[in-house]
Amino acid sequence: MAKKAPAKETKKAGHYDASDITVLEGLEAVRRRPGMYIGTTGIDGLHHLVWEIFDNSRDEAMGGFCDDIEVAILPGNRIRVTDNGRGIPVDIHPKTKVSALETILTVLHAGGKFGGEGYKVSGGLHGVGASVVNALSTYMRAEVHRDGGKYVQEYKNGGKPVAQVKKVGPSDRTGTIITFDADPSIFSVIEYHFQTIINHLRQQAYLVKDLRITIIDMRDLSGRDIDKLDEKDTFWMRDLGIDAPSMTFYFEGGLRSLVGFQNRHQTPLHKTIFYVEKDFIPTGGSEKDSVQVEIALQYVDDITARISAFANNIYNPEGGTHITGFKTALTRTLNTAAKGSGSAKGGSSSGGKDSDNFTGDDVLEGLTAVVSIKMREIQFEGQTKGKLGSVEALSATQTVFSEAFAAFLEEHPDEAREIIGKAALAMKARKAAKAAKDSILRKGALDGMTLPGKLADCQTKSAEESELFIVEGDSAGGSAKMGRDRRTQAILPLRGKILNIERARLDKMLASEQIKNLVVAMGTAIGDIFDLSKLRYHKIIIATDADVDGAHIRTLLLTLFYRHFRPVIDGGYVYIAQPPLYKIKKGKEVFYAYTDEQRIEYVGEDMPAVSDEALAESDEMETEEEAASAKAPVRQAKISVQRYKGLGEMNPEELSETTMNPSNRVLKQVTIDDAQDADRIFDMLMGTDVPARKSFITSHAKEATLDI
Numbered sequence: 001m002a003k004k005a006p007a008k009e010t011k012k013a014g015h016y017d018a019s020d021i022t023v024l025e026g027l028e029a030v031r032r033r034p035g036m037y038i039g040t041t042g043i044d045g046l047h048h049l050v051w052e053i054f055d056n057s058r059d060e061a062m063g064g065f066c067d068d069i070e071v072a073i074l075p076g077n078r079i080r081v082t083d084n085g086r087g088i089p090v091d092i093h094p095k096t097k098v099s100a101l102e103t104i105l106t107v108l109h110a111g112g113k114f115g116g117e118g119y120k121v122s123g124g125l126h127g128v129g130a131s132v133v134n135a136l137s138t139y140m141r142a143e144v145h146r147d148g149g150k151y152v153q154e155y156k157n158g159g160k161p162v163a164q165v166k167k168v169g170p171s172d173r174t175g176t177i178i179t180f181d182a183d184p185s186i187f188s189v190i191e192y193h194f195q196t197i198i199n200h201l202r203q204q205a206y207l208v209k210d211l212r213i214t215i216i217d218m219r220d221l222s223g224r225d226i227d228k229l230d231e232k233d234t235f236w237m238r239d240l241g242i243d244a245p246s247m248t249f250y251f252e253g254g255l256r257s258l259v260g261f262q263n264r265h266q267t268p269l270h271k272t273i274f275y276v277e278k279d280f281i282p283t284g285g286s287e288k289d290s291v292q293v294e295i296a297l298q299y300v301d302d303i304t305a306r307i308s309a310f311a312n313n314i315y316n317p318e319g320g321t322h323i324t325g326f327k328t329a330l331t332r333t334l335n336t337a338a339k340g341s342g343s344a345k346g347g348s349s350s351g352g353k354d355s356d357n358f359t360g361d362d363v364l365e366g367l368t369a370v371v372s373i374k375m376r377e378i379q380f381e382g383q384t385k386g387k388l389g390s391v392e393a394l395s396a397t398q399t400v401f402s403e404a405f406a407a408f409l410e411e412h413p414d415e416a417r418e419i420i421g422k423a424a425l426a427m428k429a430r431k432a433a434k435a436a437k438d439s440i441l442r443k444g445a446l447d448g449m450t451l452p453g454k455l456a457d458c459q460t461k462s463a464e465e466s467e468l469f470i471v472e473g474d475s476a477g478g479s480a481k482m483g484r485d486r487r488t489q490a491i492l493p494l495r496g497k498i499l500n501i502e503r504a505r506l507d508k509m510l511a512s513e514q515i516k517n518l519v520v521a522m523g524t525a526i527g528d529i530f531d532l533s534k535l536r537y538h539k540i541i542i543a544t545d546a547d548v549d550g551a552h553i554r555t556l557l558l559t560l561f562y563r564h565f566r567p568v569i570d571g572g573y574v575y576i577a578q579p580p581l582y583k584i585k586k587g588k589e590v591f592y593a594y595t596d597e598q599r600i601e602y603v604g605e606d607m608p609a610v611s612d613e614a615l616a617e618s619d620e621m622e623t624e625e626e627a628a629s630a631k632a633p634v635r636q637a638k639i640s641v642q643r644y645k646g647l648g649e650m651n652p653e654e655l656s657e658t659t660m661n662p663s664n665r666v667l668k669q670v671t672i673d674d675a676q677d678a679d680r681i682f683d684m685l686m687g688t689d690v691p692a693r694k695s696f697i698t699s700h701a702k703e704a705t706l707d708i
């Protein structure tokens with residue numbers, strides 16, 4: 001555990017005792033597992049060392065005690081960080097015999113927390129402090145200017161003090177200089193990237209307004225410049241007059257400047273950048289619970305959102321509670337403002353309906369914003385601190401931003417008009433995009449949402465129970481609709497000639513309204529997005545007429561299934577209905593014959609089928625008895641035989657009784673072999689060999705009917 005040296009009474013006499021051993025063990029732990037403290041021992045970890053030392057100076061600046069920091073990369077990749085703060089206290093605590101300086105540089109986590117009141121925000125950037133840097137350095141030197149003196153203490157070999165801090169001369173300024181050499185036995189490479197340091201320090205300069213930050217790369221000195229380099233004799237390296245690459249950042253506007261910088265290549269929609277900086281004290285809390293909220297934003301004329309989040313000057317790429325609070329407040333405030341301004345949302349509506357409200361996404365289009373909060377006892381989610389977790393930051397950000405942004409919109413009518421107009425445009429675009437998407441879906445060739453109007457669907461939603469009858473012709477369709485069990489049976493009539501079968505190719509078939517209706521009714525979609533689990537009927541029953549046209553249609557449907565919906569066949573979901581060929585009446589008894597053999601069985605060889613006309617008349621009779629008596633004089637026997645040429649000739653009751661009712665009907669389950677045959681036949685029918693086609697049709701017409 002880290003010890004708080006000044007608070008403990010462990011020193012007696014001399015410089016080393018048990019507590020120092022604890023300290024050395026602490027630093028040794030850092031050396032054993034550096035990754036736990038700085039993430040990696042690669043190039044990122046190396047740069048972390050710079051950020052750690054810099055953070056201490058920056059915290060001094062945030063406390064208002066420092067306005068100038070210089071980071072120098074010296075020859076040999078030595079880092080030197082100078083600030084003009086108060087200087088780390090160097091007086092030896094009479095009881096501990098250890099200076100604040102030595103504590104900060106040798107005790108884990110002692111950095112920013114030391115001195116309590118001096119810091120508003122405790123903890124360095126990565127919360128581990130300067131002692132970690134010391135532990136991972138072969139050499140460290142601390143130089144402090146305060147109380148009229150210049151004090152120095154050096155450390156070697158991973159943080160071991162060479163001696164106590166010593167006054168080496170007078171000084172008329174205040175400040176701290178930390179110099180260190182990263183340990184090459186720890187880091188895989190020791191070569192700082194000037195640009196990486198520039199980028200990080202530029203960002204930090206935006207976050208701490210009125211702080212001047214200078215970066216100097218003095219690694220490549222030559223001739224006279226090398227002679228001038230005396231790092232121990234100067235306060236600011238920049239004062240040596242050495243010609244070295246350097247940059248200085250200073251942003252009066254803080255986050256406001258950062259937003260301007262981020263928008264430098266954009267076209268802003270309004271001139272004034274919104275800015276707020278305020279301390280939020282939660283109800284019932286005190287000063288120490290306060291959350292400092294700082295936000296700047298400006299809209300530009302593109303559609304992406306650029307929101308940067310910081311907590312205690314740590315960048316949070318994944319946002320967190322402060323961003324949640326900000327977005328909520330942004331959406332609400334803009335909706336309220338838009339309602340107040342009436343015509344803002346295109347003048348069509350006075351608002352009130354949810355659909356007229358901006359969504360969270362609407363108000364983000366074209367937004368550049370930086371949200372930065374500072375608070376004590378901060379909590380992050382995950383190891384990398386990529387996301388702020390502190391819940392207090394949510395209401396703090398929401399409250400501070402809501403108030404300030406509403407006031408801004410009121411005081412800046414031009415900016416308000418532009419911003420609300422921008423969100424309104426985004427809302428319009430969103431609605432238009434949705435409408436377009438919806439209409440594409442509606443128009444989509446196989447959109448399962450829109451069942452064809454021709455389909456008389458069943459009531460049940462259970463696919464296992466559901467049956468789809470594909471019937472040939474509208475008149476059969478009408479009878480089937482009347483004769484069905486509407487709970488479980490759906491009817492899809494196909495028009496008599498569904499296609500010019502001789503010309504149609506399969507891909508063209510899919511473009512046909514008739515086939516499309518079937519595919520939509522099935523629900524599975526087709527091609528890449530085919531999904532058997534979406535099949536809406538577990539029995540798909542092809543009920544075509546017992547003639548050549550019927551055979552054609554059946555062949556075509558089976559080929560369609562075979563080529564495009566094979567799993568539907570494999571699953572055993574496709575059937576062929578077998579309507580009867582004859583209706584036979586013997587007195588009051590009615591038989592249906594599904595084959596000629598059956599007919600002969602019922603009425604004998606010599607009994608011819610009656611004329612269609614006679615029976616057609618009899619169908620119009622009111623009762624069976626009347627019909628029978630009407631025929632009696634013609635037949636002389638009370639036996640009549642009717643041959644059905646098509647399903648359309650059956651009345652609803654007959655169709656129901658013979659073909660649809662599960663307890664009477666005969667269904668043939670289609671096998672993959674059947675479908676394959678159909679596919680072959682289809683090819684032949686489609687073939688260019690016209691004579692072969694003709695001969696097949698005539699010789700197989702009967703078979704095509706009866707073979708099923």
Ligand code: 0RA
Binds near residue numbers: 056060086115176
């Ligand atoms: C503790 C107390 C005081 C200043 C500092 C630490 C301090 C630390 C660092 C680290 C880098 N630069 C720094 N500058 C100051 C305040 C002591 C007082 O009241 O004067």
